[in-house]
Amino acid sequence: xxxxxxxxxxxVDFERQCSIKFRADNGGVSVIHARLRDINLDEEQxxxxxxxxxxxxxxxxxxxxxxQVQNNC
Numbered sequence: 229x230x231x232x233x234x235x236x237x238x239x240v241d242f243e244r245q246c247s248i249k250f251r252a253d254n255g256g257v258s259v260i261h262a263r264l265r266d267i268n269l270d271e272e273q274x275x276x277x278x279x280x281x282x283x284x285x286x287x288x289x290x291x292x293x294x295x296q297v298q299n300n301c
Contacts, residue, residue, distance in 0.1 A: 239264045249291040
């Protein structure tokens with residue numbers, strides 16, 4: 229998971245467009261295309277934030293740019 233977090237940080241630094249697959253709040257799976265603007269790694273609220281303001285909990289992430297999240301629940 230640590231390498232995946234480093235990858236997310238790189239995407240934030242370079243504001244690259246990416247494909248994000250995650251578990252939506254309604255239980256389904258969503259895929260969006262967005263630029264990552266921020267990453268927050270607080271233990272209570274670990275999330276990524278897109279350029280258009282969407283916050284996605286890191287525990288909901290399944291895949292970013294085809295890279296699967298390791299050790300996700």
